[in-house]
Amino acid sequence: MTLHVAVIGSGPAGIYTAEALVKQAAEPVQVDVLERLPTPYGLVRYGVAPDHTSIKSIANYLRRVLELPQVRFFGGVTLGSHLSVDDLLGVYDAVVYCTGAMVDRKLGIPGEDLPGSVAATDFVNWYCGHPDVDPARFTLDTSEVAVIGVGNVAVDVVRVLAKTAEELRATDVPHEVLERLGESQVKAIHMIGRRGPEHAKFTLKELRELGELANADVCVRPDEAVVLGADFPRQVQGNIKVLQEWAAREPVGRARRLDVRFWLRPVEILGTSRVEGLRLERTRLSEEGRVVGTGEYETLPVGMVLRSVGYQSVPLPGVPFSESSMTVPNVAGRVREREREYVAGWLKRGPTGVIGTNKSDAAETVRTLLSDLSGSPRTGSGSIEALLAGRGVQPVTYEEWLGIEAAETELARSLGRGERVKLVGLEAMLRACRP
Numbered sequence: 001m002t003l004h005v006a007v008i009g010s011g012p013a014g015i016y017t018a019e020a021l022v023k024q025a026a027e028p029v030q031v032d033v034l035e036r037l038p039t040p041y042g043l044v045r046y047g048v049a050p051d052h053t054s055i056k057s058i059a060n061y062l063r064r065v066l067e068l069p070q071v072r073f074f075g076g077v078t079l080g081s082h083l084s085v086d087d088l089l090g091v092y093d094a095v096v097y098c099t100g101a102m103v104d105r106k107l108g109i110p111g112e113d114l115p116g117s118v119a120a121t122d123f124v125n126w127y128c129g130h131p132d133v134d135p136a137r138f139t140l141d142t143s144e145v146a147v148i149g150v151g152n153v154a155v156d157v158v159r160v161l162a163k164t165a166e167e168l169r170a171t172d173v174p175h176e177v178l179e180r181l182g183e184s185q186v187k188a189i190h191m192i193g194r195r196g197p198e199h200a201k202f203t204l205k206e207l208r209e210l211g212e213l214a215n216a217d218v219c220v221r222p223d224e225a226v227v228l229g230a231d232f233p234r235q236v237q238g239n240i241k242v243l244q245e246w247a248a249r250e251p252v253g254r255a256r257r258l259d260v261r262f263w264l265r266p267v268e269i270l271g272t273s274r275v276e277g278l279r280l281e282r283t284r285l286s287e288e289g290r291v292v293g294t295g296e297y298e299t300l301p302v303g304m305v306l307r308s309v310g311y312q313s314v315p316l317p318g319v320p321f322s323e324s325s326m327t328v329p330n331v332a333g334r335v336r337e338r339e340r341e342y343v344a345g346w347l348k349r350g351p352t353g354v355i356g357t358n359k360s361d362a363a364e365t366v367r368t369l370l371s372d373l374s375g376s377p378r379t380g381s382g383s384i385e386a387l388l389a390g391r392g393v394q395p396v397t398y399e400e401w402l403g404i405e406a407a408e409t410e411l412a413r414s415l416g417r418g419e420r421v422k423l424v425g426l427e428a429m430l431r432a433c434r435p
Helices: 012-024 058-066 085-091 120-127 152-162 175-182 204-211 234-247 357-373 384-390 398-415 426-433
Strands: 003-008 029-035 071-075 094-097 117-119 144-148 188-192 216-220 256-261 264-271 275-285 291-300 304-307 341-343
Touching: 003 012, 003 085, 012 029, 012 058, 012 357, 058 071, 071 398, 085 094, 085 384, 094 357, 117 120, 120 152, 120 175, 120 304, 144 152, 152 188, 152 204, 152 256, 204 234, 216 234, 264 291, 275 304, 341 357, 398 426
Parallel strands: 003 029, 003 094, 029 071, 094 341, 117 304, 144 188, 144 304, 188 256, 216 256
Antiparallel strands: 264 275, 275 291
């Protein structure tokens, strides 16, 4: 008999899970990948910066998995509104949750909810054309912006803020967003870390890209580039070397300025009707290695604050969730105290690793699943198509997704822009796939 498995989420974790099921199963297998959006690939499509075309090429690998005869794509299907967990377990022999980590952590400081204080993920989703974010969401009408965090997402955000619209013209940035970036009034960008350069989470490759910005001077304060000790991993040593080189040079007068700051923590976002400033406290490490304040403060006159201090998952309807770890409690991918339910990716382990980490993570979950179900009777019955049709849900097929791709390619051609330009909004996507 054929093993029927539902995978919830079509980002890297979900598609690597589908691939692992096809490769590892000793019996015939049918994998249905269910995605709430009409488009697959998750963060590869909506989280990778548009000018990082080499990383976005991972989509070509994921595409080949979705085109396997044992794999089907069902877009526009949402767990909780269209289907329940019980519905899925009635149709499938097993379910694997792979919905990732979709929201930013909050800073927990006064003023965080002022207009102009937003999650970096909202900004990333905006310039990546996510249908949940209106292209009119951001108006870059302030001269100074603060980005809280020194990881790769923060680097992506400041790089997009620092570049000209012309530099991004050949990318897949939605045209409405590109026009707003072209109208940007931003002159100064502050990227702020609570600890020192040796603790920064960005990779050396990402950091060096900042030094290649043609439209912005990258500045580091010499006193903030000092580190104690020398026994650091090679990656960290490389970061320190680059930052200290930048600290030793003078600005050349480019249109924008990027200040990379360390040993500062946000304590309050200032303003009445919108963000008007950011108050920071100088920090140091205690003897226990904790970040503590020194009582020395400074205020930046910023009109926007973007927080990029980590992702976290959100609960799925009917699925166990730990508020302490912000993950689904599991053992090697098996959801604790549940049968035939599994989890993979960031929802399983937290937002750690790179895109490729999800491949080995998914393989572990699939090994657990196949071991659990080996020799057991098949419990799934019925048809997912009939179930959805009975509820008036017409899922987007893989062939219809290819229609969206074709429309984006044609849009790029008509605008004289690169290989593709993303369509904006669900309506435009559905018009493209169902003309």
